[in-house]
Amino acid sequence: MDRRPVTLEEVARVAGVSRATVSRVVNGVATVDRELRQVVERAISTTGYAPNRAARSLVTRRAGAVGLVLPDEGRTLHDPYFGRVVSGVMPVIRPLGVQLVLTTTDPGGHQEVVDDVRQRRLDGVILIHTHGADPLPRLLTEANLPVVLAARPLRPMAITYVDVDQAAGAALAVDHLVDRGCRRPATITGPLDAPAGQDRLRGFREAVARHGLPEPLVVEGDFSREGGAAAARRLAGEVFDGLFVASDLMATGALPVLRNRGLRVPEDVKVVGFDDSSPAVECDPPLTTVRQPVEDMAAEMARLLVERVERPDRPNASVVFAPTLVVRRSS
Amino acid sequence: MDRRPVTLEEVARVAGVSRATVSRVVNGVATVDRELRQVVERAISTTGYAPNRAARSLVTRRAGAVGLVLPDEGRTLHDPYFGRVVSGVMPVIRPLGVQLVLTTTDPGGHQEVVDDVRQRRLDGVILIHTHGADPLPRLLTEANLPVVLAARPLRPMAITYVDVDQAAGAALAVDHLVDRGCRRPATITGPLDAPAGQDRLRGFREAVARHGLPEPLVVEGDFSREGGAAAARRLAGEVFDGLFVASDLMATGALPVLRNRGLRVPEDVKVVGFDDSSPAVECDPPLTTVRQPVEDMAAEMARLLVERVERPDRPNASVVFAPTLVVRRSS
């Protein structure tokens, strides 16, 4: 029953060759004689051999695993965004035999990730949703570990990242509102100490100016539903006919506030969100919103990471994707 | 810069002891002399030593990693349920230094998982959402690998699983509807070839009978939003004042159909869902629903799994959790 697993040694014995040759066949080294290869392959399948990864890792100095690091707040974990990232990463690393290890950073620091890296259990790391103050990106790059960020870092630094063109997304929203006849724009921004918050506001402002519209109303939110509601309340008494909310979740908080004020959406105010997350579909009315190609972005992150694991000397890169507009009933 | 990482050997040299002694200190073996231990600890911290996990795995025959296996359909991945599972598992395995590896089963089979297991990259596996026909549970248990299922298997088999008392959840819903004055119950079931679908229907029927209510209306759904809408349409022309929908997602499909028929919720029909997933909060009106203690259940899965990794001789166990009712505006 629980007999020891088959080793390379055994396969070699059955095939009547050296361990080195079996190893070469297993790893697809091209120089092996065709006939010998077949003998070995037969021995592998009759013995049911599977290579022990720990032994291989020990000599190759490769864990064969990359980490996906999420902030522990739960927010991210329960966000469909997370699932989309996983869907994007999987298809690129799996064919390479690379495992995806999930890590959440503990409040007390990042000991988990750092340990996994120091113990060589992780060849590289994809970092999701780091705050500006997060020391982890620097910690890891300084340790010479391949790292890819899921967004532009707050402060410029030498690091590889993938992002969506946030400003272009905001512009998409404004163009659409203008197209629908809006002349008095307003926005509920994200937190302005986050790159996404900053960039979406900048894109909004630039597009508003480009269309020759009056100075827009701007209130700051924090990407949460409650923050959206609070921001919408601060808009009470103001006059506007188009509202760009920098995240769908905030929009679901803002919508009821508008309704209570007697404003109909989209008749009196047209609303556009950002993210195309599930709340956008479920809220009433369903939300027109800016969508990021998250799966594609995640696949690109994986590709960049794997590349840097293979070739640590590769220079940093940043790849920026174009957002798209998803039109629903709120506009 | 990229100098070789510190090894046990080096620490031993610095501390003036043997590798065996350093190993014992690292692994917390109690029998080491107090003074020696301190010397070694100092050497570890001055050298910045971190044990190489591949080397350890090779001799201990433990990967130090468990797999979380999800069906590849995307459904699960984008479901907040998934995030809740991860939140539950993490706190129990992390302090043990065990990694969580994410795997989705490929449509063509389960080669990924099976390979990871055969290569000893995974010590055990948590299986989420397996269908009745899924060969994976049997495949893995026959290979003598510790496995924990996230639900009762469709066909009885010798396996460890954690579940919620589905029937009790349905009964909770019925009791609540009756409490709110409903006398004519109806239900939209899950797929009846799935344990959850079966058990929720059984619990519903038993509770209806217990309350002495008339024979209820029963239409089968499939746990999807569209399935919920379709089922609700099949209810057209029927008279009922309480509707138990076997998943929140189906309820979000059913709600608009009821509204189009001129039925007000909760005035004309009271509706109770199942899962307490995010759609329950976002739909209109917010849904009264049956909640599973997913985080607790996931933590228990992790505990059972780890236990079986340590002691493979442990007999199978099944743990069933009690559901709770979350009351919102739909009832």
Added chain:
DNA sequence: CTGAAAGCGCTTACAG
């Protein structure tokens, strides 16, 4: 309580 030594299962120069 501590150390010398064997061994875990691979890969990879190095010869030939």
Added chain:
DNA sequence: CTGAAAGCGCTTACAG
């Protein structure tokens, strides 16, 4: 193209 041999960095009986 193939094999003998060294070595990756640990743990763990086994003596003492």
